[in-house]
Amino acid sequence: MRKPAATAPSAAAEPRRRDTSASRTAKFAAETRLGLVRRARRMNRTLTLAFPDAHCELDFTNPLELAVATILSAQCTDVQVNMTTPALFARYRDARGYAEADRTELEEYIRPTGFYRNKASSLIGLGQALLERHDGVLPGNLDELVKLPGIGRKTANVILGNAFDVPGITVDTHFGRLVRRWGWTTEEDPVKVEHIVGELIERKEWTMLSHRVIFHGRRVCHARKPACGACLLAKDCPSFGTGPTDPVAAAALVKGPEAEHLLELVGR
Ligand code: SF4
Numbered sequence: 189m190r191k192p193a194a195t196a197p198s199a200a201a202e203p204r205r206r207d208t209s210a211s212r213t214a215k216f217a218a219e220t221r222l223g224l225v226r227r228a229r230r231m232n233r234t235l236t237l238a239f240p241d242a243h244c245e246l247d248f249t250n251p252l253e254l255a256v257a258t259i260l261s262a263q264c265t266d267v268q269v270n271m272t273t274p275a276l277f278a279r280y281r282d283a284r285g286y287a288e289a290d291r292t293e294l295e296e297y298i299r300p301t302g303f304y305r306n307k308a309s310s311l312i313g314l315g316q317a318l319l320e321r322h323d324g325v326l327p328g329n330l331d332e333l334v335k336l337p338g339i340g341r342k343t344a345n346v347i348l349g350n351a352f353d354v355p356g357i358t359v360d361t362h363f364g365r366l367v368r369r370w371g372w373t374t375e376e377d378p379v380k381v382e383h384i385v386g387e388l389i390e391r392k393e394w395t396m397l398s399h400r401v402i403f404h405g406r407r408v409c410h411a412r413k414p415a416c417g418a419c420l421l422a423k424d425c426p427s428f429g430t431g432p433t434d435p436v437a438a439a440a441l442v443k444g445p446e447a448e449h450l451l452e453l454v455g456r
Contacts (some may be wrong), residue, residue, distance in 0.1 A: 194327065206380040215370055216426040228372055228388040231424050235400035238408075238420050238450055242399035244350040251326040251351035252318075253277055256286075258346050259310050264301040272300050283324035287317025310338025328352040334421065341379060349395030357382045358398040362405025369409065369427040407444040415441035420453050 219227070235242075245266040247256040253273070272337045276297045280286050286294075295308045314337050318324050326347070327333055333344035345356030357363075359378040367373055373384040389397050407413045414431035417438030422428045432438045439456050 212426065212428065219371075224372070225388055227424050228370075228385075229390070230275075231370065232400065232422055234420050234424070235397075235404055238453060239400045239403045239446065241446075242403045244346065244399065246346075247273060249277075251328070251347060252283065254351045255314065255326055255339065255343070255347055256280075256311060258343045260301040260307055261315070262300060262307070263303055264394075269301055272298060280311075280315075281324075283315045283318035287312045287319050289315070305440070307338070312341070313337030318364060320372055326351075328354065330356075335367065341382070345382070345398075349398065353395075355391050355394035356398070357361075357394045358402070359384055359385075360402060361411075362402045362409075363398060364400050365411060366405050366409050367420050369425065369430065371426045403446075404446075406441055407446060408450065410441065410443075413441055415439070418442050418451060418454050418456060433443060 196430040243252070246254065246261060247259050247270045255274050256276070260272065262283070272379045279297060279381050280289060280294070282343040289308075289312055290310065291308055294311060296303045298304045298307055298311070301307065313370060315455060317336050318326060322332070328348065328351075330341070330344050330348060331349060333339050334341055339347070340426055342358055345358045348354040349356035349358065359381045362378070362379060364381055368376075372388060373381055375381050375384060385397075386394065388401075404421070405411075408419050409421075410431070413439040414427075416422060416428050416431040419425065419428070419439070431441065435454075435456055439451055442450055
């Protein structure tokens with residue numbers, strides 16, 4: 189993995205000693221709108237240091253492949269999808285391939301990703317809709333994408349951001365959990381979260397922000413036991429202490445190929 193050129197902000201993870209739990213709570217409770225915008229953008233910059241290579245973790249070579257991989261990723265890990273798609277993409281090369289697919293054969297290709305019957309219906313429907321309405325080509329705008337079978341707003345934003353370079357915020361389970369922990373919003377509804385975060389963070393940053401937040405959620409800020417004591421965002425996070433704050437215990441919770449780099453950044 190590429191190492192960042194930036195200097196590691198050593199001990200950045202640990203809130204200052206005088207920054208007690210009560211004073212932290214009061215500090216975040218008194219935060220102004222401008223303070224929130226500044227903190228959110230600062231956290232995005234910190235995440236850039238943490239994950240300079242953040243990217244879409246699904247493998248694809250064109251917009252249709254990304255759409256198919258994203259549909260398959262529902263209730264399935266990206267790793268499993270990436271193990272499934274090489275053979276699938278070799279067998280079904282374009283919208284017509286999916287539109288005219290033999291359902292039983294297609295289901296066998298995608299069975300390892302789970303919910304394969306529903307997913308096969310989505311892929312066949314997607315191929316047919318693309319042929320009927322878009323000459324077999326995936327459209328590059330949100331309004332048209334969300335009208336296609338199997339493509340909701342989250343999937344559409346993944347496709348726009350990663351296949352068309354149109355900035356998009358992807359509110360998946362990690363993204364929603366983290367921005368609520370950070371006090372960026374209290375909303376649970378993904379569309380509301382998307383709009384609220386879109387008003388905090390510069391538009392050009394939306395796609396990369398999504399990747400960085402999802403990377404952080406998968407590697408550090410886990411749902412059940414976040415690695416607070418080894419987290420580069422600790423001083424800006426109102427939820428510091430949700431997980432272990434002991435540096436050694438927290439370090440053991442950091443996952444992924446970037447673990448060593450992340451622990452270096454927090455001076456462990
Ligand atoms: S909850 Fe803990 S791990 Fe998650 S961002 Fe806050 S300090 Fe970091």
